[in-house]
């Protein structure tokens with residue numbers, strides 16, 4: 001059967017854009033479908049005040065084009081959402097990507113036709129297209145979670161979700177605002193909203209760890225030096241578990257004398273950012289080591305927050321780094337402001353949203369605007385919104401009822417010619433997303449090229465290889481403390497979602513090596529037909 005395109009790509013974020021570019025370079029035809037009006041994915045939707053990346057801008061950028069790397073000028077250590085969105089648009093223009101992207105179009109279904117060996121894809125705009133391959137590039141944190149709190153529809157004022165923020169922005173000046181959630185999105189937006197609002201009430205279910213960003217404008221001399229040494233920096237980053245170039249101290253925290261340990265934590269703290277978790281190599285492997293880092297951060301809260309009761313409430317009790325560590329600018333300081341109130345809802349859920357606010361622990365709280373900083377149905381949410389059906393009409397939703405299973409986080413048994421960029425079972429959210437995306441895109445593009453050269457039409461993982469990979473993902477998860485708490489990594493934030501640690505935590509280098517071995521051995525673990 002002739003198809004409309006070699007590949008249909010779902011999503012025009014960083015993954016979808018690079019996938020399109022790479023396929024075109026190799027002479028394949030592709031059409032991208034994107035729900036938004038523009039490119040950028042996560043950076044298109046997450047426009048809440050204070051949104052910025054917690055990976056340094058010079059590293060959170062594409063490396064596939066040396067020219068792009070040299071010409072783009074990042075202005076801050078941690079780029080803001082508007083700057084990253086400008087970068088995404090620049091990439092789209094520079095590589096002339098838009099002509100193959102259909103915007104404001106959501107794919108609703110993708111069904112594999114076994115007689116034609118092709119995918120039949122449907123969109124909410126009535127498109128019906130056939131493609132040999134479907135490549136999902138929907139992002140891991142792109143399906144916003146709106147918790148089913150009773151009465152949500154009763155609230156008379158505007159309700160905003162950080163993951164789907166109005167494009168025109170929101171001015172909270174003179175308004176009273178209630179915020180539910182204290183994850184990364186909340187921790188970034190609360191300090192800014194507090195500067196605008198007449199009063200801000202923060203409803204906290206779980207106190208979170210955060211480290212200071214120490215964001216600053218980039219020194220042009222530093223940028224010049226980075227640009228002169230980009231390949232070397234990228235190579236170092238690829239050799240690190242998170243795909244980010246920062247130095248990991250090989251020592252054990254608990255085996256290090258207290259004064260020396262504190263010096264190391266202080267050094268990392270004053271440098272700022274996620275590298276704090278690399279202060280020692282065993283912070284996520286050993287409870288006692290973890291506690292030293294947790295206690296260090298806890299002590300910092302009491303240095304900043306003036307009211308001891310508020311400081312106590314802001315103090316996280318769980319393992320540091322188990323939930324994703326946050327990076328902030330002035331978060332705890334915000335709770336010293338007279339117009340900010342922290343409400344602890346850890347021991348009882350919000351009873352209901354009311355017309356004028358919400359009711360929690362038997363008390364009514366009134367506000368003009370409600371902000372839901374309540375996160376995402378992570379890793380599988382966006383994928384399973386599409387009705388994806390493989391061999392025998394089996395739905396991916398059913399296949400993954402007990403949790404996602406994949407081969408390399410890229411392919412699924414029973415779903416031939418389907419690739420999931422940064423899918424569950426790959427390092428994805430535990431790494432710098434840009435290099436992880438590029439590694440997946442390169443793998444897929446090379447695979448399609450090899451198939452074409454060998455006259456192969458269909459690729460699909462075999463059950464045994466998938467089971468072995470799922471076992472490896474599980475074994476790696478069991479070694480770390482990261483799989484032990486109620487986080488979105490294990491689906492715990494979504495009622496009814498199976499509890500499975502979804503990303504591969506064996507590290508970026510081990511993952512790259514696994515993919516390279518598969519290719520070297522002639523796409524080992526795949527059936528090629």
Ligand code: NAP
Pocket residue numbers: 052053054055141147148149162180181182183184185186188204205206324327350373374375376429488493
């Ligand atoms: P999140 O980390 O999942 O945080 C959601 C917050 O909402 C949590 O505090 C959660 O409490 C609370 N919540 C959810 N449902 C609730 C309910 N029914 N009642 C009360 N509280 C409720 O979501 P996020 O902040 O959007 O961040 C998600 C991820 O996106 C991050 O971990 C990070 O990977 C990424 N992100 C990155 C950046 C960055 O680069 N700087 C910025 C934003 C987001 P519990 O903890 O008790 O569940």
